[in-house]
Amino acid sequence: ARSLLSLINDIMDFSKLEANQLDLESISFDFRQVMDECAELVFFQADEKRLEFVYFVSPSIPRHVCGDPNRLRQIILNLTSNAIKFTESGRIELWIELLSTNVESSQILIEVRDTGIGLSQKAQQKLFTPFTQADSSTTRKYGGTGLGLTISKHLADLMGGAINFRSEEGLG
Numbered sequence: 001a002r003s004l005l006s007l008i009n010d011i012m013d014f015s016k017l018e019a020n021q022l023d024l025e026s027i028s029f030d031f032r033q034v035m036d037e038c039a040e041l042v043f044f045q046a047d048e049k050r051l052e053f054v055y056f057v058s059p060s061i062p063r064h065v066c067g068d069p070n071r072l073r074q075i076i077l078n079l080t081s082n083a084i085k086f087t088e089s090g091r092i093e094l095w096i097e098l099l100s101t102n103v104e105s106s107q108i109l110i111e112v113r114d115t116g117i118g119l120s121q122k123a124q125q126k127l128f129t130p131f132t133q134a135d136s137s138t139t140r141k142y143g144g145t146g147l148g149l150t151i152s153k154h155l156a157d158l159m160g161g162a163i164n165f166r167s168e169e170g171l172g
Contacts, residue, residue, distance in 0.1 A: 083114035090115025
């Protein structure tokens with residue numbers, strides 16, 4: 001039931017993004033609280049697979065920021081869930097640092113690092129393509145819709161941010 005609900009939510013979000021009908025909130029929220037909530041969920045997911053989880057939030061990040069906390073949470077959970085899904089042993093890191101700040105805005109770097117399977121050059125070329133996965137066979141080892149990263153990239157773009165990646169096959 002959870003998988004089906006997740007699939008339906010992803011398809012709905014993707015449809016709204018494609019139709020330019022997804023509205024973002026712009027409210028003041030406690031950044032550290034949202035990140036702590038995400039980290040707690042990630043910790044339990046990583047622990048189920050016996051993976052080490054490392055979490056760091058720079059103390060220089062403003063406590064309150066303005067934005068959409070629910071969509072930020074969605075991005076973080078999509079990225080960390082993928083890291084956990086594609087990591088059999090080792091560690092997952094959620095590392096958050098302040099790049100710059102002024103009266104109007106803060107630029108925050110959020111990195112998710114893992115010791116997972118990594119991506120081939122071919123898979124990297126289609127990483128953010130909707131409904132696409134590195135292994136598209138029907139008997140693939142890893143499930144999913146291929147929408148999480150696409151949605152996360154769209155959301156980050158709408159928020160004035162960006163999603164990038166570095167990967168090597170076999171190195172995370």
